[in-house]
Amino acid sequence: DFHSQPSLCFTMVQKEKISSENIYLDNITQILDRLLDGYDNRLRPGFGGPVTEVKTDIFVTSFGPVSDVEMEYTMDVFFRQTWIDERLKFEGPIEILRLNNLMVSKIWTPDTFFRNGKRSISxxxxxxxxxxxxxxxxxxxxxxxxxxNAECPMRLMNFPMDGHACPLKFGSYAYPISEIVYTWKKGPLSSVEVPQESSSLLQYDLIGQTVSSERLKSNTGEYVIMTVHFHLQRKMGFFLIQTYIPCIMTVILAQVSFWINKESVPARTVFGITTVLTMTTLSISARHSLPKVSYATAMDWFIAVCFAFVFSALIEFAAVNYFSTLQQGSAVPANNVLTGTSIIDKYSRILFPLSFGAFNLVYWIVYLTKDTMEMSR
Incomplete structure (x- = not known):
């Protein structure tokens, strides 16, 4: 039959294809069975012989957030390890056996752990x-x-114009350097990849990363420690809006009282007390985003100086009021220099703005030109 011949040919081709696929799968199964036959996953490759070299590289899919209060950071990574196990050599119709996670438990794998990790999730x-x-x-x-989730020790003396080098340290938990060594697979420049879209941080800019390795001696032996430093530079925008500009405006507001008549005691008192309370509130709120460190930060110094200016303005009014009261109770003629506008107010109108302007000039020049990026530890 003319119409049945193509159908018959198609059926024969399909059977041959299925048969060849079965043979191929049988070969792969035999290879796996042969590899695992007598394989002891309790022993590292070359046990009792040469050192096992584990090559590593890291691809960061998401970096952040970074917590200043907890001094830690979080990231999502693909952590890759490569090594040679002579027991798993094979010959067959395929060059690479691509296997799922079920095979992992049957093969020896490095006991890598993150030394400064707080919490890690697989x-x-x-x-x-x-x-x-x-x-x-x-x-x-x-x-x-x-x-x-790893520790990131921070020195906050230059906060918020600071930079930090957050480390990620890993190595073998049990095998000393005489049995396992770690190396960077792609060299020092390319072994850790962080795509631009993976590092969208709110308060920091990730400006780069560096890798290194070191040796650590302990009571149980000498171990190789692999380290990645992620270099972060803090963004200042939030702190300018939240703290610096309000502090500057409060100091300027405190100096407005110098232009109010010295006889307007209630008005000048309200100015003085209100600005002092405002600075106190700003000082407390600025510390909420920081850990309870025992030293002063750059922001603390700025707030302290602003507080001193505001408090000095209140003291200045107290001095003006005191001398004005003395003048009223004395026999000095009414056209004395202390009548009308106080001479203390006249000097304060010039000295306070100039002093505060000079302080700001020095402060911002020092911290904006200073290299505040911490060196890698």
Whole structure:
């Protein structure tokens, strides 16, 4: 039958295709069974022989937030590790065995941990987010998606014109340098990648990252510590609006009282007390976004000087009122210099603005030209 011949040919091709696929799958299954036959995942590659080298690199998918109060930061990463396990060499129809997370528990993997990590999460939705591949020469690629919450020690003397180098430190928990060493897979410049869209921080700019390695000696041996420093520079916009501009306006408002008649005691008293209370409130609110450090920050110094100017304005009025009262009770003629506008007010109208302007000039020049970025620890 003419019409049945194409159908018959198609059926035969499909059967051959299915048969070849079954043979291919059987070969892969045999390879896996052979690799795991007699494999002891309790022993590292080359146990008792050469050192196992674990090459690492990190891809940051999301960086932040950074907490000043807790001195910590959070990021989401793909953490990749590569090493060679001679026991897993194979020959077959495929160059790379791309396996799921079920294979991970059957193979030896490095006992890497984050030394300055507070809380680390390995993602398991919808399945464990792990990538596992075996090359023909025994090279293993093991990738995990992690959310890491790590410590970031901060020196806040220059706050809020400060910068910080937040470290991420990791290494082997149990294996000393005589058994496992870590290296950066792509060298010092490319082993840690942070795309621009991954670092949208509210209070900081991520200006770069540097990598290094060091050795740590302890009672149990000498270990390799891998370190990444994420360099952060604080944005000033929020603090200008929230603290600096209100403080400057409060000091200016306090100086308005110098232009009010010295006889208007209630008005000048209200000016003085109100501005002092305002500065007290600003000082308290400015500290809410900071940990309770025992030293003064750059913002603390600015607020303290502003408070001194405001308080001095109140003291100035007290002096004017005191001398005015003395004048009224004395026999000095009414056209004395202390009548009308006080000479103290006249000098204060000039000295206070000039002094406050000079302080601001020095303050901003010092801190805006100062290299406040901390060196990597």
């Amino acid at each position: 993602h398991n939705m919808t399945t464990p987010n792990k990538l596992f591949r075996i090359m023909q020469n025994g090279t293993i690629l093991y990738t995990m998606r992690l959310t890491i």
